Amino acid sequence: MNDKIETKDQATGMGQGHVLDLKLPIGWLLSAYGLLLGIYGLATKKEMYAISLGFNLNLAWGILMLAIGGSFLLTAFLKKDKAGS
Amino acid sequence: MDPVITLNAVDYAIIGGYILVMILVGYSLKKYMKTSEDFFLSGRSLPGWITGLAFLSANLGALEVIGMVANSAKYGIATIHFYWVGAIPAMVFLGIFMMPFYYGSRVRTVPEYLKLRYNEATRGLNAISFAIMTILMSGISLYAMALLFKLMLGWSLTGSILFAAAVVLLYVFWGGLSSSIYNEVIQFFLIWLGLLPIVFLGLKEVGGFAGFVAKLKEPLLHSVKYLGTSANPLGVDWFGVVMGLGFVLSFGYWTTDFLVVQRALASKNINAARMTPIIAAFPKMLVPIIVVIPGLVALLVLPEFSQTALPAADYNSALILLMKHYLPNGLLGLAITALLASFMSGMAGNVTAFNTIWTYDIYGTYIRKGKPDSHYLRMGKYATVFGVAISVGTAYIVQSFPNLMDYMQLVFSFFNAPLFATFLLGMFWRGATGWGGFFGLLFGILTAAVHYLLYRLGVLHYASDMAANFYQAWWAWLADFVVTIGVSLFTAKRDPKELVGLVFGLTPKPKAAARWLARPAVWGVLAIVIAIVLNVIFW
DSSP states (O other): OOOSOOSTGGGGSTTSSOOOOTHHHHHHHHHHHHHHHHHHHHHSOGGGGGTTTTOOHHHHHHHHHHHHHHHHHHHHHHHHHHHTO | OOOSOOOOHHHHHHHHHHHHHHHHHHHHHGGGOOSHHHHHHGGGOBOHHHHHHHHHHHHOOHHHHHHHHHHHHHHGGGGGGGTTTTTHHHHHHIIIIIHHHHHHTTOSSHHHHHHHHTOHHHHHHHHHHHHHHHHHHHHHHHHHHHHHHHHHHOOOHHHHHHHHHHHHHHHHHHHHHHHHHHHHHHHHHHHHHHHHHHHHHHHHHHTHHHHHHHHSOGGGGOSSTTTTSTTOTTOOOHHIIIIIIIIIIHHHHHHHOHHHHHHHHTBSSHHHHHHHHHHHHHHHHHTHHHHHHHHHHHHHHOGGGOTTSOOSSOGGGHHHHHHHHHOOTTHHHHHHHHHHHHHHHHHHHHHHHHHHHIIIIIIIIIIOOSOOHHHHHHHHHHHHHHHHHHHHHHHHHHHHOTTHHHHHHHHHHHHHHHHHHHHHHHHHOTTOOHHHHHHHHHHHHHHHHHHHHHHHTTSSOOSSHHHHHHHHHHHHHHHHHHHHHHHHHHSOOOOGGGGTTTSTTSSOOOOOOSSGGGOHHHHHHHHHHHHHHHHHHTO
16 A cells, blocks of 8 residues: 555645535535524414414524534634735 | 425525535535445545544434434433443454454455355355345335434425435445445534434423433333333343443444445545544544433423323324424425435435445355456446346335334344354464354344244244334344354364464564554444443443
């Protein structure tokens, strides 16, 4: 098994270079969900939330997810700034 | 038959969003797949937190979640044994003691370790059986997913099978193990976000833990207290739980199943590799929150599971019925997406395990040796395509033979327990020889099969199927252990120079990290202590 890099091409494989920062897709996905659920929560009537014991769970959970997604994005962008790319 | 749940446009938007992200992640990883190591092992470049969460999520499949909620409704709090006794010690052991040999030896797969440590026959036995079982499991879970969505949501069976297969094929073909791992980490967050609402609402409705104590029968509330008695809901005694589940079954799965071990091998260095299962152990201890609590809640709030009569519905439908009971559209879509995510990443995990073992251990060993790396990378991509095709084919066959699912789980269990004995001796006793390993493994598997037959024929008696399962694992392990030692004493020894890096005593110990907080041993011990404390609290 030869672990050495054999061609210049291989130099940009998983082992080197900048690979997709996972915080970005997680951040975008959760933020998008948060916005969607939050707006949906605002747009819908109270009766729908009888099954969730009266809580407008779409709105509440939407805000929570937006916050979590947002913090992922924030950490990802702060790291990028620090690296000065 | 009408579907149990109706989804609206917002729910579908949530599901669609996730599918899109999975495909985009695969697409953006495409350009990094330059070598076979990039494709099958993520170039050994991933940080511990990613491999750790992927390690856990690979195990936290949808069938596991649904099945454990069902077990909780059936057995009560004793179900936590699957998480605390039945997982934490094994995960910590893997990280602290076995990873130095797995990762340090630079083997690319579990069978490859067996080849280097024992002999070609041992590798062949493991590689071929695992490859077959894992790709069949992929098809079986594909079918289980399609069936669930058909019954619950009214989706077309064929449509779900082909659609899910197409999405998984696409992102694994493009991004290999990395796609699988990244999507598993996303799945981890979705599972918690999708299922926690049920936990909160459920606890509120039943009146918190006090509500459980007031309304549920005593044996359902204790994990340890009733184990030795006839009121024991699990039907398994002390020895069965500790040695069967806690030791053999649990260690057999966590330390040798390539589907989970592969994630640790993708780590960027030995410390990250050792930390992978240990990082996974902490959230693992919390999983009972989203699995055991809903199970107990189901008993109290769902009319189908009222404790006075026999259940009106299969326990496996408890989770879906809870979703219908509590979740408005919107959050409902999120919960369904979490299940869909788990199903698909489970299938992706099986496909990546299959294409790796096929390419390195079967094709690259028995069919075409000595080709340049680009040849094997291409083979890996082809293997992904035919792996998915086999899965789809299997899904169709399972339709006509629904019991196949249970038989597959059963057959898998014949192999895991003995394999653990083989690894234990291989990694910690330098006297284990090649043929010792092979015959030990063979006898262990046969013991499991024979034990099962004797139980089914009524020759052996146990209090429950679960007890039989735990004891079968124990005897299979013991048979492998004894035969391996026995045969090793009479066959040719390996040259110790060849075993460097593979066995305790012939391998330089990894340098302990300077920072105390970076040492796997520290976190491992912490995980075990917390697990013990939790067991005491819920005893």
